[in-house]
Amino acid sequence: MAVYSKVEQRRAPSNTKGILHWLRDNLFSTPLNVALTALGIAILFWVIPPFVKWAYTDANFAGSTREDCSGGGACWVFVRMKIDMFMYGFYPSAERWRINTVYGFFFIMMVLFKYLKSASLKILLAHVYFIVGYFLVSGGFFGLEHVPTDKWGGLMLTIVVAAVGIVAAFPLGVILALGRASHLPIIRSISVTYIEFIRGVPLITILFMSSIILPLFFPEGVTFDKLLRALIGIAMFEAAYIAENIRGGLQSIPKGQYEAADAIGLSYWQKMGLVILPQALKVAIPNLVGVSIALFQDTTLVMIIGLFDLLAMVRLSAADSYWLGYETEGYVFVTFIFWFFCYSMSNFSQKLEKRFNTNLR
């Protein structure tokens, strides 16, 4: 038998670190990987230079008329001249400061969120934001001109539909998820029926139903805002998907957590609100953000019921006889805007996951 002396800690050998080592490990480790790396570089060479040539080198940025587009590349003059349409739709020009103010409030709120500790204060602030935002954009009080929703459009409408859709669908989704996990057969079957019905129907159908079929059931003379109907339809649709994602989170919570919460005497709602849901939602963050990103893209479907979101405004502008032939620029611009929003949400999701990660070592 033998006794061994203590071995001191030391650093990992330096030849396992550094950029060269990373390159060798990740890009050139096997002949197949060398070939794939070469292929990847070839594709980049084939795609990027022509795009840069079109979008930047040969493009026209200055000017205000069709005649200024002489470079042979992209004509961003079109986007520049139509940018107000893309951003605000038919919202009266003189009133657009109101929308910008609401955007500004959003950033102020985000900064406040960084410094506020209390969760209930944050929730209150978010509610106040939505109410103030609604009154500012819609108007009709304090001498602000009323702007009916059929004048709303462009990116602003896209954001309204996505934000209201997600925010309104969330509580309903939580309740449906809890209902589906409930031991009470009636509540469970109502939730299951709702979720499975909604998930079996495409969003387009629901939008058509809410905009065309629903009014048939109203008494004559009663009208109901078209945007509001679409929002209700979207929120109901999203709630089913949110519920399923939260259910996935709920199922990942060990039984012991429920038992411990019961054993310390929490009521059902306390148990769910304080112990189970915070953990389940944390697990569900990536999927919930996935749903939100999908919804942001699905907002473009409101075009078919006559609402003019960002994409619809671009289509409309490209159909302007003076600017015929420049729809590519418009769509590239839309692509960029959508990418920017979706990528931001995706980044936000990763930040949230990091922030709520308590599985520290």
Add this chain to the structure above:
Amino acid sequence: MSDNIIEIKKLNKWYGDFHVLKDINLNVKKGEIIVVCGPSGSGKSTLIRCINRLEEFQEGSIVVDGIELVDDVKKIKAIREEVAMVFQHFNLFPHLTILDNLTLAPTWVKKMPKKQANELAMKYLTRVNIAEQANKYPNQLSGGQQQRVAIARSLCKSPKIMLFDEPTSALDPEMVAEVLDVMIELAKDGRTMVCVTHEMGFAKKVADRIIFMDAGQIVEENTPENFFKNPESDRLKLFLEQILSH
């Protein structure tokens, strides 16, 4: 009769067709420390989980501190306020700090002001020798530390009865002692304790009575002294032979 804090009469429970608990009769006096042992699958965990209604039962009755355990949310709540439980797998809430784990029940169930709840929590954390970890999260602690936090959490309710469901069987051997030390220390308080455990040394040291269960029924009930020296039933003799042979 009235000095019994737990009275279990003719308790029967089935999982589907499987008869887990058979005619259990057990009275626990106030301040008594009971150890329940037996082979796995003998129903000992199920029995103590019936006492705070984590498990339902089909026949018989359980009365805890004068409250009959029936299908009534209010009565279940009343019993759960008096009975605390420590689990095999600790079941701390991983999304809350140690301190928040402890203050959850006082602030939400007993509606205690936050400051007072914090003081109470720190008092019990000090008692289980872990006050310096108050602001960490459960996953940053070792198993033994987590189990001590779980004990402190259940103490925060100032329970009349504490149930222990194999509190040391998920721990590394080096950590069993620190948890047992805390439990022995608690036993001096005069609080009623019912412990399901395989720690025979602990049983010998603190138990007033040891209950031996097998196949869903109580086989033998004895004082610690006689339990080990003069076991009466053959089943217990066999059990002791097996666990003490190594």
